Amino acid sequence: MKYQGPRGTRDFYPAQMAWRNTLTSAWRKVAIRNGFEEIDGPTFELLDLYKVKSGEGIVSELFHFEDRGGRELALRPEFTPTLARMVAAEANSLPRPIKWFCIPNCCRAERPQRGRLREFLQWNADVIGSDQPVADAECIFLLVDLLAELGLRPEHVHVKISHRQTVRHILAKLGVPEDKMLAAFDLLDRRDKLQPAEFTAGAAQLGLDTFAVERFEQMCRRKYPADDLAHLCRSIGLDGHLKDLEILNEQLRAFGITPWCEYDLGIVRGLAYYTGVVFEVHEVSGAERAMAGGGRYDQLIELFGGPSLPAVGFGMGDVVLTNVLYDKGLIPENVLPSPDVFVVPASEQAVPRITPLVAELRRQGIHARFSYKTTLNVGKLLKEASTVQAAYALILDDRSAGGIVSLKNLRSGEQRDLPLSEVPAAVMRNK
RNA sequence: GUGAGCGUAGCUCAGUUGGUUAGAGCACGAGGUUGUGGUCCUCGGGGUCGGGGGUUCGAAUCCCCUCGCUCACCCCA
Structure with missing residues (x-):
């Protein structure tokens, strides 16, 4: 060195x-x-x-x-x-x-x-x-x-x-x-x-x-x-x-x-x-x-x-x-700031929507991240979301054109579809 | 500043009385199972063995010096 x-x-x-x-x-x-x-x-x-x-x-x-x-x-x-x-x-x-x-x-x-x-x-x-x-x-x-x-x-x-x-x-x-x-x-x-x-x-x-x-x-x-x-x-x-x-x-x-x-x-x-x-x-x-x-x-x-x-x-x-x-075992395991939501594209069509959406979420005070990877493999992207301990994954597929997205709670595994406009409130509620 | 112990990959270590191009796990990166996470598989980057000198045909391995780390002394406001 x-x-x-x-x-x-x-x-x-x-x-x-x-x-x-x-x-x-x-x-x-x-x-x-x-x-x-x-x-x-x-x-x-x-x-x-x-x-x-x-x-x-x-x-x-x-x-x-x-x-x-x-x-x-x-x-x-x-x-x-x-x-x-x-x-x-x-x-x-x-x-x-x-x-x-x-x-x-x-x-x-x-x-x-x-x-x-x-x-x-x-x-x-x-x-x-x-x-x-x-x-x-x-x-x-x-x-x-x-x-x-x-x-x-x-x-x-x-x-x-x-x-x-x-x-x-x-x-x-x-x-x-x-x-x-x-x-x-x-x-x-x-x-x-x-x-x-x-x-x-x-x-x-x-x-x-x-x-x-x-x-x-x-x-x-x-x-x-x-x-x-x-x-x-x-x-x-x-x-x-x-x-x-x-x-x-x-x-x-x-x-x-x-x-x-x-x-x-x-x-x-x-x-x-x-x-x-x-x-x-x-x-x-x-x-x-x-x-x-x-x-x-x-x-x-x-x-x-x-x-x-x-x-x-x-x-x-x-x-x-x-x-x-x-x-005494009193140092918390991980105190790194973790994202509220990790935005994942699940179709080619969704890719261009990612950055504008992330930008909007951030403007609303939400810690939002996305992957620099080019893959559309949802499994890989969810793995990245889980590695950085995101609270939610937001999955965008072809239906996102119509404003419908999937929000997955990465702790409980529960996932539901909802209109994009309701995402910020849903994420903040659990913050 | 003084003394003792220890330095092999980012981390934890292996490396057989000195013997070829120095290894593993984890971590990191790229891909695979054509759309759901802590799994699995393949591949990859990364080490002048802390650095320098010496002994030897040959040194991570033996010797000397040096630097660094750890612990203790001094000091502790």
């Missing part, structure tokens, strides 16, 4: 494109019914924009280049900086809260592996301008709404929820000094990749004694079902510092999604800009990487030069999500 697509990219042939459209339609539909408005921004930005929250180290993970004027640009690896820039620019004139979503393609210069490509789609939704837990809850509800829309159930996936301040408080109580807090978060985040001994050693370096290490360990491993905060409180010996979680919990209950949620204090999420609630969607067996992740980031808009605006949001990529749906 002479030319190959670049590493980590995908070609979308009709079947893959049809699935991609199905998925993005679901994202869009669910976001809209949850009251979010769609936005988009440029595919590339000034490189500096991406350094704001992620630092210089991010550059090696980016596709970046220079324009002819020497400006340093980069393909977007995520949408949040663009979002922050857009909000900052118009902050004073936007009604609050701002509830926006988008479906950008994003590019990252990393080595592809399961669940990660160099170009992917990411559904983002954010609520900006509210510090109320109802905003956090609504983001989580939006996620659950989408998961359910795609056929997933609580036995397939969980929303794991944690809270930065709660975890911080617990760590402090266990004896982690303030200056080692970030290191503690890091250890928490990496716990599944470490050997038990390494974990213990890391915890000891944070200044924790054997007892505290054990509690630390226990805290990360334990999962607590949503709606049972009391249990969580008891088991970590904490009271009075769960206010946020308590209110969130009430909201989750009111939204009716507690069966999908669990508290997992081991969820930290990479970078330090999250300030409150954090959450991830995981396939229950834990075999896949996170299907979505997000949380509250109350200082981020300000960091990008905007006013001080509290915000909460998440991102969900198409790659892991599709993997999980595939494994």
Whole structure:
């Protein structure tokens, strides 16, 4: 093969494109019914924009280049900086809260592996301008709404929820000094990749004694079902510092999604800009990487030069999500658009009538197709109609001169003669 | 960027200790049963065996390099 697509990219042939459209339609539909408005921004930005929250180290993970004027640009690896820039620019004139979503393609210069490509789609939704837990809850509800829309159930996936301040408080109580807090978060985040001994050693370096290490360990491993905060409180010996979680919990209950949620204090999420609630969607067996992740980031808009605006949001990529749906057998067999009617000539005389008829049907909004084959063999033509999964075959023979045609329902096999003028209504009725 | 495993037709694979013009099924295309579909029959297009170099009389098969894919590490916004 002479030319190959670049590493980590995908070609979308009709079947893959049809699935991609199905998925993005679901994202869009669910976001809209949850009251979010769609936005988009440029595919590339000034490189500096991406350094704001992620630092210089991010550059090696980016596709970046220079324009002819020497400006340093980069393909977007995520949408949040663009979002922050857009909000900052118009902050004073936007009604609050701002509830926006988008479906950008994003590019990252990393080595592809399961669940990660160099170009992917990411559904983002954010609520900006509210510090109320109802905003956090609504983001989580939006996620659950989408998961359910795609056929997933609580036995397939969980929303794991944690809270930065709660975890911080617990760590402090266990004896982690303030200056080692970030290191503690890091250890928490990496716990599944470490050997038990390494974990213990890391915890000891944070200044924790054997007892505290054990509690630390226990805290990360334990999962607590949503709606049972009391249990969580008891088991970590904490009271009075769960206010946020308590209110969130009430909201989750009111939204009716507690069966999908669990508290997992081991969820930290990479970078330090999250300030409150954090959450991830995981396939229950834990075999896949996170299907979505997000949380509250109350200082981020300000960091990008905007006013001080509290915000909460998440991102969900198409790659892991599709993997999980595939494994659960939830990818529909065929989502390619199929014709409403396939027009078939059954006599020499009917041939010139085909294209004008198809044109008229299409003008009426009917998906109509015909064969490029020259044969009049009805069997062959019906086979083609059936291959493309047409709902009806419209068969024209000599009687079509008098306006009489045969309409065959290709699913039931039932066939009847009717005047040509009644065909559009008959086809649309079953659409 | 690092490491491991794998590269034979669009897909799934076969190819007997290296031995003639590299095969099958599915898919795709053309026809047949002179007018009704997932069947059947015939024929066909398509592979420089990922690419390059080496060993050999002879390489899909053995060796080296390279590219790509997969999985993991780094990172995960």
